[in-house]
Amino acid sequence: MSAGAVAKFEDSFAQWLGVKSAFAFWKGRVAMYAILKSIGVGEGDEVILPGYTCVMDVNPIKYLGAKPVYVDIEPVTYNMDVNLLEEKITPKTKVIVAQHTYGYPCDMDAIMDIAGRHDIPVVEDCCLALGSKYKGKLCGTFGVASYWSFQWNKPFTTGIGGMITTDDSGLAEKIEALCRERLLQPSAKASLMLAVQRMVYRLFIFPRTTAFATSMFRWLTKRGVVIGSSTTCEFEPTMADDFFMGISDRQARAGLRQIKKIKKNISHRRKMKPIYDNLLKQAGWETPEIPDYMDPVLVRYPVRVADKARAIAEAPRHFVELGTWFECPLHPIETPMGMYGYYDGMCPVAEQACREVVNLPTHPRAKQATAVRSANFVQSIGEASPPNAHRLP
Ligand SMILES: Cc1ncc(COP(=O)(O)O)c(C=O)c1O
Structure with missing residues (x-):
């Protein structure tokens, strides 16, 4: 096909x-x-x-x-x-x-x-x-x-x-x-390798194992053993010869399987936000107030912590799937931003968010117990201080 x-x-x-x-x-x-x-x-x-x-x-x-x-x-x-x-x-x-x-x-x-x-x-x-x-x-x-x-x-x-x-x-x-x-087509090897990676992901990647799996994945990507999300040359603004590439049949079939689950996926994610909001509110944290006409389905639950570096360092030991984006205004942090016309101080609110925000899982493998463990963990780190505005103008 x-x-x-x-x-x-x-x-x-x-x-x-x-x-x-x-x-x-x-x-x-x-x-x-x-x-x-x-x-x-x-x-x-x-x-x-x-x-x-x-x-x-x-x-x-x-x-x-x-x-x-x-x-x-x-x-x-x-x-x-x-x-x-x-x-x-x-x-x-x-x-x-x-x-x-x-x-x-x-x-x-x-x-x-x-x-x-x-x-x-x-x-x-x-x-x-x-x-x-x-x-x-x-x-x-x-x-x-x-x-x-x-x-x-x-x-x-x-x-x-x-x-x-x-x-x-x-x-x-x-x-x-x-x-x-x-449009170029992905090679059979790349498509197969990605299919194997998807299988590993399905079988082994859960909120408790993500931290270990992510560091393993990055290590293997750097050595060219697996297909990573970004190649080294993509950290510079020069387009690689094989950049403009289409999707493989295998990826498309995986996508079709995901579309069958799309309603369940969205409804799960929609429920995760109030769960996190309530857990943090109960602990006395301020949570964002957004108008009713905004109905977010969060890919991750962002939260501001007092010490982001400590949170990142300690999360794996607590089996918490802690996301770090965005670590700088043009994530990830290794990128020299001047190459992209960004200089420190250009977007101060974003820069503060980069220093404070970590994010927690909302995907279908993250259950109520995951939310409780994750919320307890960020509470142990503490809320960013002084608190930010939590209400839209
Ligand atoms: C907000 C946003 N837009 C676009 C992209 C690019 O998506 P992709 O990794 O599929 O190229 C990313 C990457 O993670 C992203 O975070």
């Missing part, structure tokens, strides 16, 4: 979201690249995005010769502070990227209003926001296009993987033409 599984995966995903077209890729970052390229982003253009992201989200902008322009975040949802957005717009602004961080929906009314007044397309980064809604509407259905990630720690996984969704027929035609012309 060839295009069959991939086309089916694309159709099922588009159907789930309720949009006309979907295009699957090797990774989410490839999907982002295809959108920007098809919109016509090129040399000297500017792309606005939050200064609290993954550097793999910035690479596609740099690959196209464009300039990333960073907007600071607000401290409750960790999303772009819409009050700072308009001042970043210039005649060179070509796209605004609305990243729904951790699954918290961006303030889409404000973003769409500002973008509309300046006639700038909005692209949604939905890599962390499968099933989140804003005013009853699914994230991923506001902008001209959206992209999604199916990497290991994303809302659902095909090992690695990505998707574009769009309702814009003109843009879909351009993406299709670009793929016809340039």
Whole structure:
């Protein structure tokens, strides 16, 4: 079978979201690249995005010769502070990227209003926001296009993987033409290796084993034994020859299996947020207050701790699956951010979040007992002080 599984995966995903077209890729970052390229982003253009992201989200902008322009975040949802957005717009602004961080929906009314007044397309980064809604509407259905990630720690996984969704027929035609012309196919070896990794993941990776498995995985990735989420060359803004790659049939079949479980997955994650909120409230912690019209489905539960370094060091001993993103405004921390036009102090709220925020599991393997163990652990570390604003303006 060839295009069959991939086309089916694309159709099922588009159907789930309720949009006309979907295009699957090797990774989410490839999907982002295809959108920007098809919109016509090129040399000297500017792309606005939050200064609290993954550097793999910035690479596609740099690959196209464009300039990333960073907007600071607000401290409750960790999303772009819409009050700072308009001042970043210039005649060179070509796209605004609305990243729904951790699954918290961006303030889409404000973003769409500002973008509309300046006639700038909005692209949604939905890599962390499968099933989140804003005013009853699914994230991923506001902008001209959206992209999604199916990497290991994303809302659902095909090992690695990505998707574009769009309702814009003109843009879909351009993406299709670009793929016809340039899209590479993963090798049989890479596809098989990823299938083996997915099996290992299914059998052995649980909240108690994640810390050990992650360090093992990183060690093996560095030695080229397994397929990691990012290759070393992706920590510099130079595009590798084999970057623009499609998804394999095996990944697509894994994706189709995940789509069958999508409702259960989303409803589990939706329930995890109030569980964590209540556990922390009972311990006297402040938890974020968001308006009712934001219905987040969190990929991870972010929480601010007094000593992030200690939390990271101690979590494995307590069998706690502690996430560290984002460790710097363009995660991960090894990346020299000047290469990407980010300099210390550009986004102070994001920088503070990088120092304080860790995140806890919400995925279907994390149960009530996992939440209790994780919440107890962060309580042992202590709440970030002085407390931050926990309410949106
Ligand atoms: C917010 C965000 N967007 C995009 C990406 C890129 O996704 P992928 O790893 O599938 O390329 C990431 C990476 O982890 C991310 O955290």
